[in-house]
Amino acid sequence: MIRINCPYCGERDHSEFSYGGDATINYPSLDASEKEWTEAIFFRKNIKGFQFETWHHSNGCRMWLVVERSTVTHEIKSVKPSHPDLQKIVENNK
């Protein structure tokens, strides 16, 4: 079982969370072209090793988090709030 250290709730089982997806995508603006959207939505890297991904603490504080996880070992290097302002607050409180 993967254990995720939620910055708000502490270390919890992954069953409390829902997997989101690739956290590094910059979604294009709403009026961007079909081509830009196609690339953002459908093209994914298949990373072997550490990747940044979003997880939703859906059965907890309901915060969206960015988790740096190894796709090989499930080792987790870091967990941060997705929202940049909240990220700063968490950093400052450390």
Place this chain on the structure above:
Amino acid sequence: MKTRRIDNYGKINRDKILSFRWDKKNYKGFEGDTLASALLANNIGIVGRSFKYHRPRGIFSSGVEESGALVTIGSKDRRDPNVRATTQELYNGLEASGQNAFPNVNFDLAGINNYLGRFFAAGFYYKTFMGIPPLEWGKGTAIWMFFEKFIRKAAGMGSASGLPDPDTYEHAHDFCDLIVVGSGPAGVAAAIEAAEKKLDVILVEQDSLIGGNQLAENDFDNSQIKNQLENLGIKIMTRTTAFGLYDNCVVGLLERVTDHISASNVNIPRQRFWTIRAKHIIVGAGAIERHIAFNNNDIPGVMTVNASKHYLNRYGVLTGKRIVIATNNDSVYETAHQLSEAGANVTVLDSRTNFEIETNKSFEIRKGYVPYNINGSKKINSLDISKSVTINKSETINCDQVLLSGGWSPAVHLLSHRGVKPKWDYNNACFLPSDTKENITMVGSSRGLWNKNDCIASGIAGTTDALNRLGISKTNYFFPKPGGWKNPIQPLYEVKYKKSRSKSFVDYQHDVTTDDVRLAHREGFISVEHLKRYTTLGMANDQGKMGNIIGLSLMAELLNKEISEVGTTVFRPPYTPVSIGALSGRNVGKHFRPLRVTPMHQWNIDHGAKMIEVGLYQRPWYYPKENETLSDSYIREASTVRKTVGICDVTSLGKIAIQGPDSTEFLNRIYSNGFSKLQVGKARYGIMLRDDGIVMDDGTSWRLAENEYFMTTSTGEAAKVMSWLEELLQTRWTDLNVNVTSVSEQWAGVSIAGPKSREVLNNCVDDSLVITNNNLPFMGVTSTFLKGNIPCRIARISFSGELAFEVYVKSDFANTMMDLLWENAKKYDGCLYGLEALGALRVEKGHVTAAELDGRVTIDDAGLSKMASTKKSYIGSAMRKRGVLKNNDREILVGFFPTNLKETFNAGTIVCEKNNIKGQGIGRITSVTYSPELGHWIGIGFVKGGLDKWKDTTLVGADPVRNKQMNLKVVSPHMIDPKGERMYA
């Protein structure tokens, strides 16, 4: 019958006699016995029949690796098949029976299979069910299907009761710094060292007693160890198996709470399924003694050497009188000495020629000898032995027992669960655990240490390793080197004996012989993973604990490779079987999944509702009067709504509060239709698309104030929409000042629909002026009060197509609201209506729900193109225009009538052209109902090209699953009041 129990031996409690039944006869044993030791004491040699050949099988071991003594425990609904007699503790009244035999294990009619062995060789099933070569005659035919049933039955093991399980099971959770698996010398040393260093320790032992293999020693007493562990605050869990290791040091445990006692106490669970979250894991799971493959090595009376030591010193049972021990290593000599001291005549055959061992000469040692054939069928009469493995100079020894030790295999299973491959150690002829970066340390004989002092040293080193990895200490440590015998082991896996019908077993339970391994090799199944699946080697209950290495060595020999090059199969959880009951725990019956009810659930039931599950929700399905059927009831309810008024609980809809200065901008981005100009006091129907342009959900949003909205979603998508909105606000549009809150549980909702709905509501609100057509026009919203000063929100929204209102109150007021509305609706001959009538009303109007919006449908497919704004960009606006979603032959929403109006049809019917009824057709019917208004069956669904293309053509509805076919007419999905005059009334 003579007993094999001897005085002055064993740790059983001879003052406490237990009666038990074996195959319908009564026997006696003692407290502290296992079923196996009690059977052996009672001189019962045959306890089962093998899987394919139905050969008599005895007790091979004294532990979890048992692959012969698999029995059925209990009766009726407590019948538990395939239990290892060697780990089943005896209790008073225990009922056990042999398996896989008719009429019984001593005389089994299917024993004939033994002589048909050539037909049941490896791959038997694969070959048989492929039909008869060369033309695969009969493949897939009824004849083979017919035979298959009997063949499968003949090869079963025990059978389940087929009745509901009367026992309860529990899930439990715990946390600790260190979990130690195994209470042998290494595990205990590790636990003590850790507890002294102030770690919070759990010690897990699968046996009922702590001590590990020391329990086989005649002078071992665990009471002092137990006291020491307890005084240090270590949590000791006996009768508990660590069946699997998982990510992040999570360990799965199965605790057998009542399997060792007779009385079933309803207040205690039978088993407990533990999830332990540790910071470090130490595995001291011991090692398992292997047998040796040679002809007839499965005759009852064959056992591992260590097992007979257990039976002698723990249970006071001398398992044989004239015992031959066959070995290739030093580990047997202490046992040989003790067996002869206990009165047995012992001969040791040691395959090695050149070695020194100290003994008191109480037994004979024959250096360089190996066993090659056992004579006997139901018991051992004699053993043929040979000097050297190429059989010559044979000799026969009379004996009643053959004990085997072909070396020891460290129990590396748990580490293997983590994907760590063991490495072959040539010197010790065994697989040793490899290192891992995870916080797992292997200690004791599970890292190949054969003597006690080394095991203890490794336990202390293991804890030091743990402390270092946890950052608590930085201490140097070293593990003793693997091994520890005075003389090296000589690899010995098989003694070949070429005689017709000779069977030399590798895997006892699945009847895998050395010939099967050779056959697999000849037929090309040379990878160990293929070998395993083709022969079923290692796939029995013991999962290859005893036989795997022998199989690997044979394959290595055939391939002319080293075992290290052949590799090993991966062990997967569970280490020993885990019952389905323990996995499900309390999540059975009505607790299988969470139950959601609306606050007026009981009110609905009290007023005659029959309920239906919608997702997790219980919703009113229909409200039958007297003898009404479902069909009678929903037709009456739907007609009443069209004629007068009906009331329907709609609380299960998702409800989300959207607040903040950017709320309007937010809604304008997520809905396909415009929201920027929605006025305060108005609601709007909206459709949300996914990023890829497909419809996600539909619902309404009500503007309650400048910066406050109340959103409703469909019942099924409520959770998904909430997560989606949170995702957008937290990950994508982080500059928007909007807050979303789920208020689904906080509000109770009801729909009042029908021409008399306003009159009913007039009598229920404090101030009837607020709901006049002027003050509350279609899609108007107001916050007001129901009589009794109950604050409420009312919106004029219609799903049924009639004049209708949705009224929401705080959940606490749900029953009061229902009483008030129902009392007044009755005055107008109104009704309560359920989901079935709601469905009928919406199908008549062509309104889509989850049946239509199935994740493949675009806004245009659903006929809602006018809901897609052209004046703004929104989620999915670019992608909904991509080529594949704009094809001319997309399936478009239409309505269907049966051409013959007396006919019916079902949802799921495939729509085809008349002369081309095949495959997926050109469309499908998604929802159907009887229309009370039209007086016949109607449906909505999708067809390629839509109404314009097919309105004058008769199509065919094919329903092959229900063996139905009917002609169809394609009509507009808006079958009633297409202009919507009624809802604007």
